[in-house]
Amino acid sequence: MGCCSSKEERELKYLEKNHIPLDEVSKKHKADSLKKRSSEIASRDSNPRNKKSGEFSILQDPSSNSPAVQADEVKEKTPPTSPPSRPQVNNYKPKKPKLDVKDFQFVNLKGEVRVKPPGSINGQAFSIDTCEDCDLYVVDACAQVMIDKAKNCRIFLGPTEGSVFIRDSVSCKFAIICRQLRTRDCHNMDISLFCRTMPIVESSSQLGFFCYDLNYEALTSHMQKAKLSTLHNFWSRIYDFTPKAGNWRLLDPDHTVQKLLAPVPEEAKAAFGEHGKEGPLFVTWGDRDAPSNDYMFVIFSKKKEEQAMQFIDEAKQKATILRCNKVAIGLDMATKMVNTTSWAKSAERDLSEGECVGVEISGPGCVSQLQGSAAALSGYVTEKEEVGAMFRYLGVETGTGHQ
Template sequence: MVLFKPPGSINGQGFTIDNCQSCDIYVLDRSSQVTIDDCKDCRIYLGPVDGSVFIRDSNGCVLATACRQLRTRGCHDCSVALYCRTRPIVEASYNMSFGCFDMPYTAMEGHLRAAKLSPLHNYWWHIYDFTPKDGNWRLLPAGTTTLSLVQPLPQEVAPSFAPQPAEAPAQEAEQAPAALPSTLLLTRAESPEAAGGRYVFALFEGARREAALGLAKQLSDKGWLLFTNEAKLSPDTAESLAGEARWAKGVASQLSPPQPKAKKGQPQQAPPPCVGLEAAVPEAQAGEVGELLRGAGAHVTAQTAAGNTFRTMGVDG
């Protein structure tokens, strides 16, 4: 059975899915909170969720979503393709698999903006397990796409998605419209050694956010992007980070510039958040990519300690 909620049908309200079995469920709209209870062998796709997604007492399901918080309880044998602003929480669940959400529908960009979810804040890999034990959860192989988990797309929803020719069968791709630009980023979430290639950490000052996002998309499309983050740096933190990266002393003040004194009765302005990209680039392209990043205004280093430090700055949960 296919259950489908098109754009405009939820309009930011809460939503509940319960007692479903062997269903394809597609909610292509923004919602405030979603609760999924007692579902079995379902494929569930949720558009951006401003708040939490709770999935409880469910098994054999595939869940694909972009949300602020994810919590699982009493679940097993589920695969989750996830964008999550905070650390995903696993409780009393086992044999759970997590991958990076990368499957937009045609109206998704506007819904992401309305939900205030930045594509650079995706901690899908940073799992917090309340009942830690081997076998409770694992990360899916790097590069696993959302479409590979939910396909085949039901005919009812296929026209709402950009085509994925590398994954989708030809007859399904023909039903979809031309590809639309998307800021969704497929991150590998693995060590540079596992990814292969040369490690690069690029840190952009806040004023260069759009350039950073464009380059992140290029790295993602090539399968080289490991992690992203966006965080404000205090002067002390900026100085420490610059030291780890072995940058010149003046870089810290560029990352956390002094702000003009606030006028009486007005709050002190904070510098815009910096954007960090971590990538593993094939040796043959490493020099070219480094120059491209520097040309866009990034501070670049091969020091993994700097990337490790910045990776989870500002994470909630």
């Protein structure tokens, strides 16, 4: 294209078209000039240093597959790359609802009925302070509960994950489900109790204890929220920091929560919902004198908790459940139990591989009525109380390191 547009070519074509004669020298000069011009253009275009990006040589077809053309085409079409962007992280955290401390306390009340229904506490801490002649019900799971200066009150506390502290209180009645109970400077109180650890008495007197027995509609979920197992109730294993006769006693087995708190207010009945004898919690006899000379101990190995609960359901209908526990016993304890009984040697390994559930039973004819059921459910049975005594309080603490 460059040589076809040169000045010399135009002049030559004009002379030839108009039949203007040229002398041979002039004609040869023109031809040599055209040839030289074409050679210079071809030489320039063949050198890649002299060619701009995307520009084709005069003597080169743009549709050619030559590497030079392809490289320029790729360079022209490929968009510039940018560094990869970092993924955006959403650091937004929804704000927790602000809690009002007044919703988690009963303070300076006299002669009143107050009820906290399920869902109103939702695992928070709760406090009761300076209340007199009141009916106070916390029918929900709590983190911990502090009670100070209560007088002549009837108080119900749902499952508490931590401790229930009762201080400087007098002439009260309590129904409590908790991990730990501590009383200090308290006098003349009756307590229906479920306690994961040994209840603690300090500088207190005339305290009466019996096993908690009231099931209510939301109790199972509240027990789960408070991380409490129905198999860990050591309500009668009292630890007294200031031991003295008359400080505490175990009340007769005919005591119940309903009798203790009677009359139960209608507001509390509504909070309890459907309730009755059937539920997650069951009554144990505790450390009272056994109701019969007949005795049996049944222990279930790891992964047999469901079978243990089936046995307990049957046993509480036919006999009296003295105590129960769930704990890992280890090979040494398992060997000691096997050597004390007639159990097969294989029981050593079976019982040492994880947490076991042990149940102590008493009542006239309990062995003949329940031995077959226990064996059918893969339980190990013995009538030797010394074996049950090895197991009953393993892993049970006051919360202060004492066992």
